[in-house]
Amino acid sequence: MSTLPEKKPLRAEDLRPDDVVITGRGVVCPIGNGVKEIVAPLREGRSGVDYDPEFEAHGFRSRVSGRVRGLDGAAYFSETQILSMSRASLYSSVAAVQAVRESKLLPRDLEREATGVVLGSGIGGLGTNYRMYDILREQKSPRRVGSHGVDTTMSSTCAANASVLFRTQGVGEALSSACATGLHCIGYAYRLIRHGYQDTVIAGAADEDGWATAFAFDAMRVLCADSNDRPWRASRPLDASRAGFVASGGAGVVVLEKYARAKERGARPLARIRGYWSSTDGSGDMTAPSPSGQQRLLRAALRNAELQPGEIDYVNLHGTATPTGDATELTALAQVLGNQGYGVSSSKSQIGHALGAAGAIEFIFCLSMLEHGFMAPSINIEHLDPLLKDYEHLVVTRTEERPLRCIMSNNFGFGSTNGSIIVEGIA
Amino acid sequence: MQTNETLNEVITIISKFAERREAVERVDASTRILDDLGVSSLNFIDVVLEFEEKFNVSISDEQLKGISTIGDAVNAIATAQGR
Numbered sequence: 134m135s136t137l138p139e140k141k142p143l144r145a146e147d148l149r150p151d152d153v154v155i156t157g158r159g160v161v162c163p164i165g166n167g168v169k170e171i172v173a174p175l176r177e178g179r180s181g182v183d184y185d186p187e188f189e190a191h192g193f194r195s196r197v198s199g200r201v202r203g204l205d206g207a208a209y210f211s212e213t214q215i216l217s218m219s220r221a222s223l224y225s226s227v228a229a230v231q232a233v234r235e236s237k238l239l240p241r242d243l244e245r246e247a248t249g250v251v252l253g254s255g256i257g258g259l260g261t262n263y264r265m266y267d268i269l270r271e272q273k274s275p276r277r278v279g280s281h282g283v284d285t286t287m288s289s290t291c292a293a294n295a296s297v298l299f300r301t302q303g304v305g306e307a308l309s310s311a312c313a314t315g316l317h318c319i320g321y322a323y324r325l326i327r328h329g330y331q332d333t334v335i336a337g338a339a340d341e342d343g344w345a346t347a348f349a350f351d352a353m354r355v356l357c358a359d360s361n362d363r364p365w366r367a368s369r370p371l372d373a374s375r376a377g378f379v380a381s382g383g384a385g386v387v388v389l390e391k392y393a394r395a396k397e398r399g400a401r402p403l404a405r406i407r408g409y410w411s412s413t414d415g416s417g418d419m420t421a422p423s424p425s426g427q428q429r430l431l432r433a434a435l436r437n438a439e440l441q442p443g444e445i446d447y448v449n450l451h452g453t454a455t456p457t458g459d460a461t462e463l464t465a466l467a468q469v470l471g472n473q474g475y476g477v478s479s480s481k482s483q484i485g486h487a488l489g490a491a492g493a494i495e496f497i498f499c500l501s502m503l504e505h506g507f508m509a510p511s512i513n514i515e516h517l518d519p520l521l522k523d524y525e526h527l528v529v530t531r532t533e534e535r536p537l538r539c540i541m542s543n544n545f546g547f548g549s550t551n552g553s554i555i556v557e558g559i560a
Numbered sequence: 561m562q563t564n565e566t567l568n569e570v571i572t573i574i575s576k577f578a579e580r581r582e583a584v585e586r587v588d589a590s591t592r593i594l595d596d597l598g599v600s601s602l603n604f605i606d607v608v609l610e611f612e613e614k615f616n617v618s619i620s621d622e623q624l625k626g627i628s629t630i631g632d633a634v635n636a637i638a639t640a641q642g643r
């Protein structure tokens with residue numbers, strides 16, 4: 134990768150008034166809570182995966198997970214505000230506050246019709262649902278559950294909490310599309326601004342870590358169960374011995390703005406969304422990845438971004454570490470982008486699979502790579518899958534320090550739903 | 561439990577859910593729970609649930625509708641206790 138020619142960076146003065154830019158970021162994930170916290174572990178390829186005693190207590194095959202650690206909700210919210218939050222909406226609310234702070238949006242920028250919220254969740258407040266059911270079963274009285282059984286668990290709990298918190302008056306919506314949720318929420322927000330419905334949107338997604346969101350995947354035998362004694366080795370996308378994904382959770386949130394609006398209020402644009410596409414495979418299969426479906430998606434995303442294949446510097450893979458998924462993905466990618474000129478890695482090798490939040494967290498990681506000029510590694514590749522040997526030179530296994538201009542990030546979810554976003558750094 | 565003790569317990573419970581912290585300092589029986597203390601209508605249901613647990617009573621939907629002030633809450637609890 135180091136032989137690639139460096140491209141002239143995009144500057145703020147090159148931006149057009151109707152460009153969609155990112156002005157704020159927030160993240161809660163297994164390698165840190167906050168954009169500043171994640172940069173070093175991301176760059177150094179540290180693992181956020183650890184032994185999970187809760188998984189063992191519940192009889193899981195897989196006893197490793199990526200957990201959010203050290204998050205103090207009380208440092209952000211009052212006790213009464215937290216009553217309306219499940220773990221997922223606490224994560225998204227914390228990340229949203231971080232993003233709003235970085236963007237320096239003031240109440241007058243938030244409390245208006247042109248400012249909206251698109252914050253989704255793949256699974257919602259499932260852990261809270263199970264705890265409520267325990268109360269119902271033991272006490273035989275719905276009243277004992279209390280008054281917050283709905284706002285904490287509904288699919289829109291993340292969007293609802295942010296809309297109430299910031300008193301926004303524009304859209305307040307939650308997309309849910311399995312493992313593509315986070316990317317779709319950001320992409321949908323991009324379209325809302327691009328087409329003039331909003332000029333500012335707080336967008337992203339969250340999902341809970343823990344047994345409640347993971348056990349059904351354990352039942353499907355798609356979680357890695359062969360590394361319970363070496364948790365940091367469990368998540369190994371693209372490796373020949375990969376054995377399934379590692380369950381995790383967290384949240385990623387960005388503030389997207391029409392550039393004219395950001396400029397007017399003196400906000401610093403961190404990056405520009407260059408293009409986005411969303412599609413389904415049309416394969417008639419719930420879970421199997423489709424090479425043709427993925428290729429259609431990637432070509433459409435490039436067209437939408439008005440870019441040629443050679444203009445992408447780095448691709449953040451969906452790369453969950455399932456045997457079929459990784460091979461299909463990299464092969465389809467190379468069919469569209471060609472076999473040289475860019476690097477690829479999977480952030481899930483470091484943090485596991487944060488389900489609906491994955492795309493949003495990975496988008497934040499991509500923004501950090503653009504800002505600091507590096508490609509984070511895919512860790513835990515001891516022997517690349519032989520099926521992927523033709524693409525070995527594309528796979529980033531050690532951090533590569535170099536300025537990047539355009540990054541593509543992709544996600545694929547149950548229900549054959551796909552998303553691809555292209556973001557461009559600003560010098 | 562005597563009325564004064566009930567009043568103090570009711571204030572302690574409601575205070576946990578009050579958004580207007582400054583208003584908590586000067587509550588009395590006439591203080592309106594939602595309007596003056598900023599307890600949300602959703603959290604008011606949890607307030608009543610805590611009354612039921614603390615005083616071992618059941619407050620009916622009809623009684624619930626009649627609770628506006630802290631004094632109303634004390635009276636509803638007394639009624640539910642059969643006093």
